[in-house]
Structures are given as C-alpha cells and as structure tokens.
Amino acid sequence: MLKLFEYNWQVRNEWFNWCEQADEHELTKERTGGMGSILYTLYHIVDVEYSWISGLQGREPQYVQFEDCADVRKLREYAARCRAEIAPFIHGWKDDLETNVLTDQNNEGEWENFSYGEIMRHVIAHEIHHIGQLSIWSREIGKKPVTANLIRRGLFKEEIKAEGKHSL
C-alpha cells in the first residue's frame, strides 16, 4: 500500500515542478472534463487524500480553501502540510487494518460503511485517475506530461538488492 502512496507523491511532486515551467494562465484555464483546470485538479487530489486519511486517523482536517492556495507555491505548501499530517498513518499501515470500518456520511446525508482497505485503495486510484486527465491537458497545451510509469522510479531498489541472487 505504502509503495502506491509513494508513487503518487513522487508523481504529484513532478507535476508541481511541471507547473512551475508552464504559463500561469494555462494552470487555471477552464478545461473540458475532470475537475476543470490543472491547478484545481492538483488541489482536489490533495484535498481528497487529506480528507479520507484524516478520517481513518480520527483527526479533524484543517482545510485550506482553493482560493487561498491557488498558485503553485501555496498549493505545494498546503500539499506538504497535508502529507506531513497523514504520512504517519500511511507509514504505519498494517494488513490487519484492512477490515476496520469507517462510518461516513455522504452528500445525501446517508451513513455508509467502508473498510479501511477500501478507502486506502480509493485514495490511491483517485489520484492516478486525475493525473491521467492532466496528461491529456498537458499535450493539448503542447507540453510533455510527467511520466506515469511506476517502474524505474527507484521505489523498489531495496527489494531488488535483497534478491541479488537473481540479478545479472
């Protein structure tokens, strides 16, 4: 589970770097589909991860509204603060948390039960999906997107080293 969060955090960071090299008006320009703009998509990714994982931690999240972090530097700072708050839970994840249940009220006011494992995977998939959307918009404005490859990121270096007997 941790590896997929680390992957998302790497990719997200590379998108912040990408944003720093892009025209500012392209970042907030309204686009078709998804969350509507590049910067708002990145905000939404941070927001959704922070919200669900705070729920699993039993903490009250201290949100910042989009209007108050609607540039790359501020959003990056907000993302770093959110990540610092949730990281202990992600790093402390154990398989026996899988079947714990979070009870959450949805937008229609109904109470729903989710297993912790369901929430964790939802958060992972949520970010990857939205990053896929950014990659299309990136090409539309003529810029190369951040690579989405999970392999060749050094995320599994230790695992490969530990199995040296198989290496070339």
Place this chain on the structure above:
Amino acid sequence: MLKLFEYNWQVRNEWFNWCEQADEHELTKERTGGMGSILYTLYHIVDVEYSWISGLQGREPQYVQFEDCADVRKLREYAARCRAEIAPFIHGWKDDLETNVLTDQNNEGEWENFSYGEIMRHVIAHEIHHIGQLSIWSREIGKKPVTANLIRRGLFKEEIKAEGKHSL
C-alpha cells in the same frame, strides 16, 4: 493487490459497455495525447497487462494485433481471453512473491531487473492512468464517463459484513 485488479476489470468492462453506446467513429478518431484514440487506449491497457503478467507467469503471450480486434466486440473477446490466462496468477498472488525478480529486456536492448511487486503495481497504475485519459475524451464528445470511484462498487462487501460489530 487482487482488489485493485478487480477494480480495473470492473471499470474496463464498464468502458466496453460505454463504447457500445458511443458512435463508432468516435472510438477510433485520432485524439491529442495518450495513446491517440479511445479504442486503441483500451487495446493498450489489455496488451500491457497481458504482456507483463504473462512475463511473471513465465508464459509466452499469444498477442492479437490491434488491426485484428479493432472493434468493441472483438476487443472485448480478446480482453476476456487475456484475462482468463492471467487471472490464475492474480488470484494466486501471495505477499512472498513481492521480492521475486523478473529480468526483462527493454526497448533499448538493455536488461533490467524488476521485483514482481513493482510490476504488479505498475500494471495497476497503468490502467487507471489511461482510464483517466478516456474520461476527458468522453466529456469532449459530450458523453458522461464511467465512474472511476473505487468505493461503492461492492468490492469490499465481505470485509464489511465480517466486521458487523461496527455497522450501524
């Protein structure tokens, strides 16, 4: 790991259904970014999963070229055949396979080592990323995309039931 493959297979199937309701020329129309068309993206998703997992199985994949399955019915059949071949490996996944190493030759002819855990997560993230791209194209042609939510799909029904003591 299995849950994320099941999620991808559900979503993929819903995209095939979506394709059946779409104008055929929209499916093969060349688009900006990603793999260039909706149908080819779905082919690419099937192809990449089949290729990597066959590698982990030590099997020689029996590919079908895109030209030979370039409509929804044929691609669905090919996807079903590929999935049937790889499903035993996915269903039989155990954590102690994580650090096994696959040695693979890349496009530049260099040999690379990957842990099985790295490959599995790469395949999962690969599909979710490309599905995100489809969701943008879907809105561009004025159609509602398949939901990408991982929650509320019934994937964790058993886990919730087993923890009945927490339920409302």
